[in-house]
Amino acid sequence: MSRAWQVGIFGTFDVANYGDLLFPIIAEAELSRRLGAVKLHRFSYHDKTPPHWPYEVTSVSRLPEIAEHLDGVLIGGGFIVRFDKVIATDYYPPNAAIHHPTGYWLTPALIALQHGIPLIWNAPGMHCNEVPPWAVPLVKLTLEHSPHVKVRDTLSQATLARLGDTAKVEVLPDTAFGLPRLLDPQSPSARFLALCAEADLTRPYLVVHAIAGLDSFLTLWRTHAAQFEDLQLLILPIGPVLGDHESVLGENLARARRLPYWPDPLLLAELLAHAEGVIGHSYHLAITSLVFGVPIFCSADLGTGKYTALPCHGRIFQLRRDVAIDPLWFRAQLGRQPISAATAQAMQQLETHWDRVAELIREGRRPTQQALNQYWQALPGVLEGLHTHIQHQAAELQAEREHQQHALEALHHSNSFKLTAPLRHLRRTLEKWLGALRHD
Template identity: 25%
Template sequence: MSNEPLKIAFTGVYDIANYGDHLFPIIFDKIMKMKGLNIKLYLFSPVGGTQSLSLNEIVYPLNEMESLHLKHNFDAIIVGGGGIFHYASGQQKIKRDSDEFVDYPVFETWVIPSIVAYKHNIKLIWNLLGGYHDFSPFYQKLTQALCDPIDYISVRDNYTKKILTDSGIEDTLINVFPDSAFMMTECIPHELIEKSLNNLRNSDKEYIVYHANRFLPKSAIPDVVKSLDYFYNLGFEIILLPLAYTHDDESILREINQNADSRYTLYEKELNMYEIMSMLAGCHAYIGVSFHGAITAACHGKKVVAFDYMLNGKTKDLFKMLDLQDYYVTDSNSLYERTVQCHKNMSPVILDDKIASLHQHFDTIIELLVSTKTREKGSDNFLINFSNTISNINKSFSTLQSEFSQLDNLSRDTHIKYVELQDKHAELCKLNIELKDNINTFSSANNELQDTFNALQLQNKELFKQKTDAEKWIDEMKKSRTYNFIKTINNIKLKIKKALIK
């Protein structure tokens, strides 16, 4: 092969500190060189800058790809891998010490290469992309157009393949292989990993790695601590390992450590790419939400438990592919039980078939890169599909216009009814005030009547008391000698009066 390196524009997420994304260019570069192909990678990402995790390569902004091709004359564009096959922007911190999350247009990593490759007739290769969700008909037409210039399509799972076939891409054009991270033990020397681990750790104590991101439910933290304490009580060191500093993994890991009374280890410095890799490779077991964290540990024969509270389809499919469904957990209530089960029962995963298939994948890429044949990308399909996409936009716009008109009429009717209701409300408010005034008048009169009634009650009470006292006095008088004496005198007087009349 020629000593002149092939110049390859390699796109992906390399300008933010996310462990998994940085594996793709490292593994691709090492595999190509291991197989005897001399290449030079030009890294491209949405923002650009310097490659994160102390890898320090230049990362060019994707909007400069065309101008850099005119300068360097790229032999190929490779869309590097990972879960970038969608049309969304994500919220990211660009730097670890930033407090701000900004829109990060991930979709540019595969959309821009298609346009540049079509315009300049450059070889375009997809290196094991992953998708997240199905596309609407509008995006399916756009996807069909953007896939037309691709010379080799490879994806990392059947779900992503289905997204493509649903978008009108022929089944025979889509190649499915495992994630390229499974090749790490083939191309990254064990001595390099061992050296990185020894530089980072002064202890021979066995340890457990746990990873989470900021989306971990706070309610799950007690179950996480319980599961980690199972190992801690067996004598293991617990290391809380951020894998994406720009996802703010550290904040939730600090909170977990606080709940554990700071008995776990959390490195304050930002670890570099190979230090993170060595921590995962050297652990006794990995527990966490990271797809590539689990792959790295499994590749080095370690036990793995996925605590996938994010419900990522890629992680579920990964553990199914590895026949590790028993150690795939989505509910923290079962985390402790599955963790203990994994510790007692899990054997190292055999990956020979995955590695063999990936060798086939990379051999196909090499054949394409060294071939002098080029597929003419100036076909009408690209333009026709783009035209269909524009037609769909116009149809969607017409539909939206009609819906907007209906909404406008509805809004106008609603406003009229609202004004009528306001008038009725004002009338009711006026009546309410009048009723309140009447109630206040009645209440005042009622209070006066109540006062009069209370006064009469007091008078009646006093009269009743006087009557009772008088009756009591009369009863006492009737029983007295004086009363009886007077009664006797009156009887004598009556008798004398009657005698005189006779």
């Protein structure tokens, strides 16, 4: 029997956020379909294990010992190409030697190149952030030596494409558009039916994201609840790690239901697939609704960042906090319908993507070690140049401070400063007297 393919996927799979947890599930299903036996190593900052987590997650601290055994490396998806420090509350690397936040995406990419492992950008995104100057050479290196660079929106593409002269950066729909390959809403699972019974979800329902900013919908429901007597509300956290909680929406929501536990990703997706409509902010909440033909009323700005990739898929409606919703219009939008042509095309693009990923893994190791060796050879010069630049800036700053100090000393010794000293003393005395009078 041949060995299983060893594939690493990198992202934030150790946080309670629906979208992040989906990516390894989709990747494992698609690669197994094409390659046969696949051992997927899900790398994030921290170890996680079932039954308290949907699957096993391996800490990136173990990557140096595992890397040489990998047949492929996938970066993403999700919003992980970033350099800011606030990823989630108290979310940091397992040790100080691992840089935050590039430790779960950029350094694994460099390690893959060092070992000649096929490096695949699995439609990650940037979402309105830039690459700082210190990171440009490293990101450029990974882009130019990856055989497959896919990002999930045109804004991410534009930012990364500027870095590499030879890198071919292309847009690919988020891999969550492939969910229908894993889940058939025409055949409800036993787990789904059991959960609905446990939550007393007995009628057609709307899913409401348990997050702030849904004021216009909440007002609609509280004001016109009688017009929706046949519907229940399912209050559903999508990203508990981001602060989602049922209590955020308050009380007095007629026919509202809550789940007894936070479901695993595929069960959560099934809940969305069977809804009459979905209201919320999450990107993957929206994608899941779209791929199953469910209307999504989105509180995120559809004209900004990653969300600009969604309006072309139809049946996604901008929800604004301060604009009232017409109940008749809202009612007319509800119910599942066939998916749009754009959504069907996205699914086909993903089929081609996974075919190519499997092909690259089968092809085996690539000659990327030389490029990394050349970079390491040049690194001391880069560091020395950076040190010289910092010293030069420090010297300029010190010279500016000395210049300002000399100017201040010259002012203190000037005749005008001496002549106006009595006036300054008089002003301070008057301010002192006036202050005393105010307190009497």
